[in-house]
Amino acid sequence: MPRDNDLHLTDEEQAMLAGEAGPAVRKAMEIVTALAKIYGARHLVPVESAQVAGVSYKNLGDAGLQFLQEWADEGARVRVPAFLNPAGMDLQRWRELGIPEEFARFQMAVIAAFTRMGIAPSLTCTPYYVGLRPALGSHVAWSESSAVSFANSVLGARTNREGGPSALAAAIAGRTGAYGLHLDENRRATHIIEVRASVRSTADIGALGALAGELVRDGVPYFRGLDLRWTRRPEEALKALGAAMAASGAVGLYHVEGITPEAGLSDILPAGIPRFTIHDLSAGYQKLNGPLEEVDLVSLGCPHASLEELDEIARFLAGKQVRTRLWITTARQVREEAERAGIVAQIEAAGGQVVADTCVIVAPMELLSVRSLATNSAKAALYARSHSGLETRFGTTEQCLEAALTGRWR
């Protein structure tokens, strides 16, 4: 176990920690260096961006809001581009969604505190759809678990699964500890997952991720035999795979043979690591499906939907009318692109809602009289039960949209 004094700080970092750059920076450095020591880092590493979770007032409560306001009052300002995870509501259309006034007031106060610190209220877990795609090998401090997985695995950037406060501290300090997934040795695979099951849809890949995450927990799985030629948009499949494993386990990085950027590195696959074979996905589907028949809400867009996903949904709904509530959650910027392309109007004509800035997991669903939910996202299905006590159905996008049209799961 490294000793405390094994952490080497530069002169500038020592001055920041001593308070020479003000109390807000000192607090950030205290958090960053405390974590660096706990995890045995030898030095800090500059980060290029931060993605800060812990934005919904539902999760923060009054204590979290006060913490943010005090830090902003102390003069906290981010040093690197920083982006927010989804909040508890659509900042513009919260009334339409049925969000109570009081919740909205507190949520806006949270956003105001972050904005004072210089953080962009992008309010999305898919910052890579709104212009933030860190380069291969770059160091970042991201905190939403599916975004972390995407940044590490699909883009080959380097981030630990930061907590909300630690990502914020990294943004204010401009650095984080060089430990965990920032280091080459921790990016090697810890398990091989042989995929023998047929994977032909985003739901299949979510079910696969639900199983794999449970098997490897916080390990680094290396997938063999995972063929993504069934989709024209493999990044969306990888987004779903990472989100599922981050929820059923605590996977922050995975490799897919022949597909993800680090999978081909010579030392990525150590000899003798455990190997699992997944022959079929039915156990994954079972885990994500309850006996529910009547559906209150159909939720698509976890992680937040791409423009292409929105377009596909709009095409499916053309000339039809939904019976249940239908939310498709996405980044505000993507919603605006979809508005310009006429996609939002098509979905709304069918009775659906394209909801920005939030999702069904961080929004206060208990205040919106929603008890049951159908989704194409393994992560949403897992978290809707554990975080919001909802009954869930899980399946393909088409099955979910059929449920929205009929009000029943078939």
Ligand code: F3S
């Ligand atoms: Fe994103 Fe919410 Fe799902 S933050 S990954 S849409 S649970």
